Amino acid sequence: MTWEGPLMALVERCYLRPPVALETIQHYTFDDRVICRVRFATGPPGLLRAHAGDVTDWFLGQAKALDWLDGRGFPAPRVIRTAAGDLIASHDGWTGLMLTFVDGVEAGADPATLEAIGEYAAALHCLPAGPVGPARLDPSGAMLARLPELEADDGVPEVARSFQRAAARIVRRLAAGDRPPTAFLHGDCWPANAIRAPQGPIVMVDWEGAGRGPAVFEVAYLLLGCHMGLPQLPAFEARPERIAAVVRGYARRRRVSDAELEWLPDAVRYDVVQRAVAAWSFGAGEERWREDLWLRKTLARHAASDEIAEIARACFLREQS
Structure with missing residues (x-):
């Protein structure tokens, strides 16, 4: 080596x-x-x-x-x-x-574990943002600078047109200053980065994306990420029991504001939009959008985002009532 x-x-x-x-x-x-x-x-x-x-x-x-x-x-x-x-x-x-070194095993994605990860994320988001730089999930200037190209939608194939319109809407909102409240984020908060110690609580590892960013973007990232390990193709199926578990844990520590709830549908798809803009996947032809595994999963996650957000919103309203 x-x-x-x-x-x-x-x-x-x-x-x-x-x-x-x-x-x-x-x-x-x-x-x-x-x-x-x-x-x-x-x-x-x-x-x-x-x-x-x-x-x-x-x-x-x-x-x-x-x-x-x-x-x-x-x-x-x-x-x-x-x-x-x-x-x-x-x-x-x-x-x-x-x-x-955090000794233990990957925590998994059963409801009790997802509830614990949700509570962990909320506890983190309750801290002051601190003297740190932007998180991976924080919108970058380079991302916002692609807005004219997103709005032009030149050459975007029909199969990706709905996703392109959603991406343009999200970047337009952010460029106009419509940003959810900022908190300290882990940056990659999903079950694969959760370690359960033999005799202790869950601890998140892999903090290379940590920093300041919109809290609801990380909540939404976890709401999408709690489905990983399940089939995503040919369709990404929302699992209400997993979503409810994340929300139960999160709501135990932090109240999600009305503005954050309104952001949820776009927040759930924000990560795939951010990645697609960074790679400028919108320039790919129709054949690639239909055959490339990552692009197919991107469209599947986009298609499931509204349903995931709707289930999560109902759960938050119930837990916070």
């Missing part, structure tokens, strides 16, 4: 703790980045996120967000500082961020 030697040296020289082993735990393999469990001769393991090249600013944003949460006692991975007291380590062309 090309990364093992440099990262063993990074840990030993920057943290002054010689590692016994580095065990990759990421789902996909890349030559220039790695997520691994660091085992030491004594003490608990750490989790090292490492990237070739200088990505200090990117890692520093994650580290500051987690450090800020740690100062408020919020349950999340903690930053392990270098022996010199720095948040970020660098050695031999690699940049690293060491965190405490």
Whole structure:
């Protein structure tokens, strides 16, 4: 492995703790980045996120967000500082961020777990936004700048026309200043990032998208994400019991405002719109929209968004009455 030697040296020289082993735990393999469990001769393991090249600013944003949460006692991975007291380590062309390793198993998506994840998200959203940068789910200037192209809809095939119109509406609202209340967001809050400790509560991992952003966008992301693992094609079927579980947990800690409820349908589809605008998928031809797996799932999620939002809205009104 090309990364093992440099990262063993990074840990030993920057943290002054010689590692016994580095065990990759990421789902996909890349030559220039790695997520691994660091085992030491004594003490608990750490989790090292490492990237070739200088990505200090990117890692520093994650580290500051987690450090800020740690100062408020919020349950999340903690930053392990270098022996010199720095948040970020660098050695031999690699940049690293060491965190405490959250031991446990993927929590799953049963109703009780979804309720716990919903409550966790609400507790996070009740915190002040803090001195952090924008979350992954926060609308970027680059996204808003694509509004003229979205409104022109030149060359968008009929199969994607409904999705394009919804994307234009969402970006138009945001560009006009119609933004829901901001909170501290995890940025990728869905069951695959929820870890249940052997004897403890659920803790979310993978905070690289954390920062400030509209709270309802993260709630809606979870409402869509709680369906992952279920068939999405040929149609994405809304599961009321999963939606109700997320809402029960969330409403226990935070009240969703009328303005946020009004945003729900567009908030549920916001993530796929954000991704499609960033990749400028609207320039794809009809054949690609019908055959590409990601684009087919995008249209399926778009088609299910109104129903998911309608079920969630009814659940919020019931829980908050």
